[in-house]
Amino acid sequence: MSYDNGSVLTSPSEFFEGVGRMFYLIDPKKTRFERIEDVPNFYVQSWPYFFTFMILEHIVLKLKGKRGIRLNDGITSFSNGMFLEGGRMVWRGAEFYAYTWIYDNWKMVDLPWDSTSTWCLAALGMDFCYYWMHRACHEIHVLWAQHQVHHTSEDFNMGVGIRQSVLQGWCGFVFYLPLALAIPPAQFLVHHQFSYLYMFWLHTEAVNRLGPLEYFLNTPSHHRIHHGSNPYCIDVNYGGVLIIWDKLFGTFREERDTDRIVYGLIYQQPSFNPLHLQTFYNKYVVDKYKEYTTWNHKLHAVFNRPSWKPEKYLRFQDMPEDPELFLRVKYDVVLPKWCTMYLLSHYALVLLGFYRLSVLHLTLSPIAVLAFVLYLLGSLTVFGMILDASPKAPFLELVRCLVLICATSLVPSIRLNMFSQMFYVSSAIFWFLFVYKTIVIKVEKKVE
Template sequence: MGGFTGQSELSISQGVRMMFYVLHPNETSFETIEEVPDYVEKATVYFMIMLVLEVITSWAWKGRPLRVNDGLTSLSAGVLSRLPDVVFRGVEVTTYIYVWNHYRMAELPWDSYWTWCLTFLGVDFGYYWFHRMAHEVNIIWAGHQTHHSSEDYNLTTALRQSFLQKYFSWMFYWPMAFFVPPSVFAVHLQFNLLYQFWIHTELINNLGPLELILNTPSHHRVHHGRNPYCIDSNYGGTLIIWDRMFGTFVPEKEKVVYGLTHPINTFEPFDVQLQHCVYIWKTFWSTPGFFNKLSVIFKGPGWGPGKPRLGLPEELPEVTGDEKPFNTNLSISLNIYMTIHFILLLAVYRHLFEAKLVLTQVTLLLRILYILLTLTSLGFLLEKKPKAAILETFRCSVFLLLQKYDYLTTDIPNLTNICEVIFSICIAVWGLQAIRPLITKKPQKQE
């Protein structure tokens, strides 16, 4: 059962089908880990196409335009979550390979249909327990909360991922490493993630009999809800059968209100990623007693001294359904500006992954730092920070400097010349805004 190599391009049919986990084993079986394609990276174009289709459909059918601030925050989190993979192989695969190389007890054939199916079930079962623990163990929740921080529910929400989460999930897949080859595991780890993209939508209501077996948009909407009936439910990745088996399944009932029980009210990308880590740090030091301090880390997010492991449900804030999501009123022109510059950032981001094997370490580092600078600056603009104009002027200047010395290039024809014009204009506009307060500041009267 031969598969195509990691260098082969996906056909359009394969690209579409991988988003729904319907590729055949003979298309996705590889003898070595090096042959396994980076399906997640190849999915970027399909993410964008599906996002655009959802935005158009939602606007035309339900009259719901995408909130640019929330959408860009989610997409920024997606970019951040993938940046470590530019330099390092994913920790889940790396630790899995280590266990396989040193402790495997048997070796299932990599080209077997039954190995493929068993791994499909094993990865999804491992994901269920990781996902459940991510909601029940505070230190793991510190990573996973990023994904739940959006108060909207659409395909951009699927990409609101944590760069910390993968450093906790690897241990839940270790048992498979005793007998399942890493190449088979790496395929299903990616497909399990890709499947969960399309279920983040409100455009699909009910899938009939499939609701009994599969994780669907209806089931996953409940998981993202902060209504009392939604809490701690529907942890499955591809299959919902694990929730039905272990008592965590809840069907969709009343309208779901999305987000965290205690909204974080920010669009800054690093606040979205790290705010709960800061909360744990402060709570750890302010909580008396050694075992209480350990409980802050390893019990549920709602735990406190004298409370059960997962906290008290009656202490959760009341949800009426009338809550307005956190928002910053931005002009249409600023929304367009940020959208254009995020698209330009995606060109740099994609080329970074495609060319990472031939780029120097200095170039890799400078591109990663530029991406981090851009996400930070866009976060400042989204929140109307006082220093946003200064930071954006600096960012645009850095872009032109890096591009001049060939540290920022893409494979898009004529984009370099276009960017020179765009970023030069941006420097002038934001520079004027940055110095305007100094110009208009009234001089103090001399005594």
């Protein structure tokens, strides 16, 4: 199962329709599809809007006297977003097969796919199931191991909306399967995308309260509480588009003017490496599983709350607030300006390659898609190691450049033009000189 990327923008009206999708302001008649293959990839189409919104947010924050979006943290968010989309390209929508099978074989009602009522019911059902999926991802340890990627940033900006787990789709899809008893798969896929687009702009400190909308919609004010590591921020405000589910099921907390929210994980992992952020907590869950000797304890370690212990324990949200929390400093690494420019130029090329692959991947063989995705995700990992000033990064960047040079020389269909070849060759030569200490680079690690 798959869905295409749709067409590029051809008119101002299409641009404004794209902006509207970010706020769930959509004409149902234009987003009703009979087959799941006809559903555009609205998520990929929205990447230009992601960039635009982040630039605007940065400007607003600077005008308010705040730092704005940190480059290293913003790059890390985008890298994790590409991990998610890379995974989707590899398994080509396979996580939706179960939904389609249940609908084809077990649906209880036959709702018309071209009905506005069906469209609205799908939106409401999707949001209800999202609430329970999101809540489970915070309250079941093995699911939290995937979802925690989204909470690793010590900042709170729109880039965090893109920072997602590559595996969470597989862990969370079961919560949406009851919808398959009634909602056509194409309608489900449409609202699955719109829901995540809406939640992108909720991740910001640039927007204050939104008046009466706060009563029933999820807003930046509500979602700021959700992302805090303060005890009063734990396990609240799980809603996606609507906040009414939290109010109905007792998990709502309103932001107060006196709140000072510290973002990130309770036990923060200082890194800009997306591969590390995607995997480190899974290792922790495995270690907790191995730590216990009885099956009862092992199962609790995997499927109970992240705070669970065999002896009497306090839930994180019930713990007293530690004053040291407000003294926690943000992880940061200051790179030389030339290194930052190098990173940005190569990151831009990877972004371009990722976009081209997202457009063409359905026409390529699964092996080719896997190879391209692994190279691109490997590139993002190396960039993260550079941002961390890892001593292994120079050698791995040399290898990355050499792999691309060799691959594009051997495969005519992906051969680079002369300028690109020289760019990567000169990059490889530079890192070769660095690895062998002909050039010495100093970086300054600091905390904010």
